[in-house]
Amino acid sequence: MSKKLEVTIPAKYPLAATLTLPDSNLEKYPAIIMVHGSGEIDRDSNAKGLPINAFKELSDLVVEQGFATLRYDKRGVGASKGDYYEAGAYDLIDDAEAAVTFAKNHPNIDSEKVILLGHSEGGIIAPIVNDRNPVSGMILLASIAEPLAKTMEWQREQMYKEIKSLKGFQGWLLRFINLEKKIKKMNDDLIRVVSETDEPVVRYKGKKINAKWNRESAEVDVSTSLKNVKCPVLAITGSKDVNVKVDDLQKIKELVQGECEIHVISDMTHMLRKTDLEFSMSKILNNTKKIIKAPVDQELKDIITNWLADWKSNEVKKAEMIIN
Incomplete structure (x- = not known):
């Protein structure tokens, strides 16, 4: 069984978090830090009346592959301090950066093997945090490649x-x-x-x-930071995601400097589940609560699992080259 530790991330306002370690005897683990989408969202990616639970499911998945995970309640949500409504876009970026710093300094985490996983707004935050404190990999789920206002x-x-x-x-x-x-x-x-x-x-x-x-989000242009990303990137969007443009996947691939693998998952929505509904904003959004009753899409999980296996293999090869 994995080991779950309740931890506090030092930030302007302390952030309550769960650090999950794999069930093994390693001293240090590669780690995945999960960054939320917009809204009053907790460490499991749940909001009041909208239990997406994506981060809890994805954490369980990747811990089995030998990765530690760090999930935190957004500022002013759950057990985290501060006021959600007073937090600006740059405050959320600061908090995610604090999570990276915490992870890199933790005795059970390999500071050279930290991955940022961002969903929706988290996919905007992750590349900007990487500008400040570079990471070793990035997973962008339902993300964009342009200013949010656009x-x-x-x-x-x-x-x-x-x-x-x-x-x-x-x-x-x-x-x-x-x-x-x-x-x-x-x-x-x-x-x-x-x-x-x-x-x-x-x-x-x-x-x-x-x-x-709202004011600060209008200023942020993630494309500027995507140009600075040199680590491996996995970007995934669903064909029935009515919140973001599927075409932005190709733009992400063109912008980043590192290796970038992109996938469009047929019938998957912004909630990381599939639907049989036609591509209609009103129909899909009105059925969100029904859609999220299903588990996170298995095809998405399989793609993440395979990409992480390749990432670990490449990290081993890099280490062997350094030794030799």
């Missing part, structure tokens, strides 16, 4: 296209009430409210908004 604009355009193409009474009704115009106005209003203040948190239509995160 991807969010693409998401809205997909939504507008769907509204225009919807048939029957529902389609007529949405067009009659001019839903597209209402969505555009609401988005413009929210951007204005967020940009006109320096406060970390604002209220918009009675809802708490993490304004600092």
